Amino acid sequence: MGQLDELGQPYHEDSHYGYVSEYDAHSAYYTIPSPVFLRQPLNYHLYTTTIPSSFVQSASDSHFVPSTTELRTSLQRRSETIRGTAAPGLNLPEEIQGYHTFVPLDAQVANANERRKFGNWFSTTYRAIATADGVPYALRRIENFRLVQQAAFVHVDKWNKIRHPSIVTIHEAFTTRAFNDNSLVVVYTYHANAQTLYDAYCKSKPPGYQSHPHGRGVFQGRTQPPAVPERTLWSYIVQLASAIKKVHDAGMAVRTIDLTKVLVTGQNRVRISSCGVVELLTHDTPQDMAMLQQEDLNMLGRLILCLCCANPAAANPQGLHKSLENMGRTYGNEVSTIVLYLFGKNGHHRTVDQLLDLIKTHFVIEMNDALSASDRLENELLTELENARLVRLLCKFGFINERPEFARDPRWSETGDRYPIKLFRDYVFHQVDENGNPVVHLSHVLTCLNKLDAGTDEKIMLVSRDEQSCLVVSYSELKQCIDSAFSELSRASSLSTPHKYR
Ligand SMILES: Nc1ncnc2c1ncn2[C@@H]1O[C@H](COP(=O)(O)OP(=O)(O)OP(=O)(O)O)[C@@H](O)[C@H]1O
Structure with missing residues (x-):
């Protein structure tokens, strides 16, 4: 049970954080339904609890990779940033040249005189999602700049050929009037939660709550970097x-x-x-x-x-x-x-x-x-290698189990060839101990699913809920049974909508 406590926590229900959002099937990004609520910060430590030390190869910090917990926390933060949307009322264009969901990346400067210039021009950087591949990009917009010579775009091609781990890759550039001026927009790879060296080492942080990766934020006065x-x-x-x-x-x-x-x-x-x-x-x-x-x-x-x-x-x-x-x-x-x-x-x-x-x-x-x-x-x-495999297996399982159309199907009844699947589901998820209390043991589930996926010859005894009948089957037989039930289901599904499940 201790293990479950440790492993189970990352999957905390987060609906109470107020950002549960509608899934936009077109863009595969989350859009916040109106009215928009102010989001509470996520408790990242709930999502990325310390993994039990026996599972971790290296819990220590190394020069380029932080400790496991911090690495996971920072990846969670990046993922959350990537899926964020802009605050309402910014009047950003809906779509420009195949990019949508614009979010400004610059700190909002109240006094226009304090804005930094790029050469003689003001510039603003946005994150936007490309419709073509669903990937976020960083778009630098040069305001009020009229590009006269199309030949200038040759520089974009030249820079696009420079691929280096310490250079942000340029992808394309275009001009647009979507911001109600003549703007030049240059598109780069987006690195979520990037900070400029200036912000990291020269800019003092204003007073406020500073978040902490392993707990609640604490209030701090103005701090020097x-x-x-x-x-x-x-x-x-x-x-x-x-x-x-x-x-x-x-x-x-x-x-x-x-x-x-x-x-x-x-x-x-x-x-x-x-x-x-x-x-x-x-x-x-x-x-x-x-x-x-x-x-x-x-x-x-x-x-x-x-x-x-x-x-x-x-x-x-x-x-x-x-x-x-x-x-x-x-x-x-x-x-x-x-x-x-x-x-x-x-x-x-x-x-x-x-x-x-x-x-x-x-x-x-x-x-x-x-x-x-x-x-x-x-x-x-x-440590993550098996996750996708197990999720696919669980999805298969979810698709075939408890379908109402199977309720009267003799193949799923006690004498049918699909009956072992039902019993196996109970064996994996619905076990009770000798006092009738539920056994909620993640490692039991993982072990069973791994053996099922591998189709081992090991045999298990499956007992019906009323304890009146029992079956001895191998994982390999169960695997065949589940595969055939799922293939049948997906064949029926592909008749109407192809490629639903890959
Ligand atoms: N490719 C990128 N990926 C992710 N974030 C980026 C990228 N390029 C810039 N940013 C972020 O966008 C913000 C604004 O970048 P910009 O270069 O405009 O900075 P600035 O000089 O501070 O702003 P300004 O010039 O408007 O005063 C910075 O916080 C920077 O970290």
Whole structure:
């Protein structure tokens, strides 16, 4: 029973959380029926309780993968974000160029003067779902921008060919008047719950309830974000340098290496976002690629300095000296050496290959951590491997059991060839102990279903409810019986609506 308590809890009824929603068969996403209620935060710990330690390969944190419980909690949060809808009253377009269910991702800034600009233009980022594949995408909209030359879209094709784990992939771009202006929209892969480096390390959190993965939130005053640990800093430097290498090798420049454009998308994982937008906006202006690549290295140096000082203005010329001193007090000499190299103070020509050479020892550490992460994830996957198989089996079972049209069917009666299925259902789910109390034991159910799915030769004794008759059958016979009952049912169903069950 203890096991059931532990394993059973993740499936808590959540209807009282007030977000039970209508299922939109067309989009396969949840839409909130009107009137809309303010949602209570989910108690994630109910969904992702600690798995009994005997089932867990590694409960400890590793560099790229958090402990099992935290990993599950964060995946739940992402899944919930992906299925969320926008607050009412935002007047967002219903559908644009095959994308629907728009949700703004930018923090709502009350004062328009405080909005950041992308070059000379305001931009807004939305999450939207593509009708074609039902997958969420991040759409960056450049407001009031009239794209004159269609030839500019060549940059989208070029960037689409750059596939790198630390670059957010671009998919397409189009112009639209659906926002009541001329907008350019650039579509990227969506990373649910991504945070910019600026938000993660430079922005203080306003007072309020801070959620806690293992319990109720607690009220906290305005909190400063944590300083970036040196180990994490090196991880970021390695990932970003490797992304720059990929782009420079393709004869291009990144141009968006900035605290507000680099996203943290998982434990210690960073990705450069918004690639290609600058090229689209400045298509008319001739560019010196060698100079832009030098500027990329400079931008990386500025980003590291700002990150170390938790201050986006740390690399401004007037405070540069002081910022370097501050950085030197907290971080090792090697960090300062890299930053000074990237600034290229003596007018040196720098290359990304030289940079990689300077930080090569850190690449080895990263690679080891990345391999450990993939081992950890394989182990996590192993614990989930059987879930889909068992759910399919339970669905089959649910389809054939207790159908009213079978009530008078002699095959399901006590002398019929389908009768063992009924008895087996009782054997799996409706057992009682010697005092007549229900036996609710998940491991019994799982064991029976696994043996049934495998069709083992093991025999079990099935007893009727009135204890007047009993049958000895093997799992293999039961499997045949269930398969044939289900095939018959699906044949009848496919006559009217094909492909209902796969
Ligand atoms: N590809 C993406 N996947 C998921 N979230 C994203 C993606 N791109 C951006 N975001 C999120 O969208 C939000 C807004 O991104 P944006 O780049 O517009 O940030 P910003 O510079 O803070 O906003 P603004 O420029 O409007 O002031 C950020 O919180 C960021 O984490």
